[in-house]
Amino acid sequence: SQELEQSPQSLIVQEGKNLTINCTSSKTLYGLYWYKQKYGEGLIFLMMLQKGGEEKSHEKITAKLDEKKQQSSLHITASQPSHAGIYLCGADLNSGNTPLVFGKGTRLSVIA
Amino acid sequence: DTAVSQTPKYLVTQMGNDKSIKCEQNLGHDTMYWYKQDSKKFLKIMFSYNNKELIINETVPNRFSPKSPDKAHLNLHINSLELGDSAVYFCASSQDPPTGGFTGANVLTFGAGSRLTVL
Numbered sequence: 001s002q003e004l005e006q007s008p009q010s011l012i013v014q015e016g017k018n019l020t021i022n023c024t025s026s027k028t029l030y031g032l033y034w035y036k037q038k039y040g041e042g043l044i045f046l047m048m049l050q051k052g053g054e055e056k057s058h059e060k061i062t063a064k065l066d067e068k069k070q071q072s073s074l075h076i077t078a079s080q081p082s083h084a085g086i087y088l089c090g091a092d093l094n095s096g097n098t099p100l101v102f103g104k105g106t107r108l109s110v111i112a
Numbered sequence: 113d114t115a116v117s118q119t120p121k122y123l124v125t126q127m128g129n130d131k132s133i134k135c136e137q138n139l140g141h142d143t144m145y146w147y148k149q150d151s152k153k154f155l156k157i158m159f160s161y162n163n164k165e166l167i168i169n170e171t172v173p174n175r176f177s178p179k180s181p182d183k184a185h186l187n188l189h190i191n192s193l194e195l196g197d198s199a200v201y202f203c204a205s206s207q208d209p210p211t212g213g214f215t216g217a218n219v220l221t222f223g224a225g226s227r228l229t230v231l
Contacts, residue, residue: 045221092210101157
């Protein structure tokens, strides 16, 4: 079973609208990372959250990690075509020496 | 100047062939990774090297053999290619090996990916 679930799988929004993408873990999150992937390109690091209740923003993108550290949300305000792409959450699910586990991603399309 | 560069970007080959994908990073990072992204966009770790030493080896067929001649390079060789090997392979690097906890060691810098198609 998938350790990290992202929802929705895909999203089409009109330019200027707000949207939220969720990432839910079946285990405690020791670190949560948001990445963005454009078609044909690698993943670009957006933000990292570590503490329960933490919230970070970068331009019009805000990410939060809930208090229980098993869910994160990514919120985009006033979406633009440049926000289009695939958003992936990656997580540290273990306090030991383990690599990031990724969700399946959310494909975002922004239409004019 | 590309931080993590992979070659080739596209690779189309026949079943049964052997192929290699090369990766180089100029960030001075100690740790490098190979991830596989399948047709459903599921990104999964394959291998990780720290300073030329293998530290993570997930359940990957023996046909896949990584090689790290130095800490700036991590190549992936695949023998006897199968249809199911078709995917995008991503190389990545991080300053330090993953330690979990709250160190943020898993901030990865990714290459652009190498799309492998096996016919």
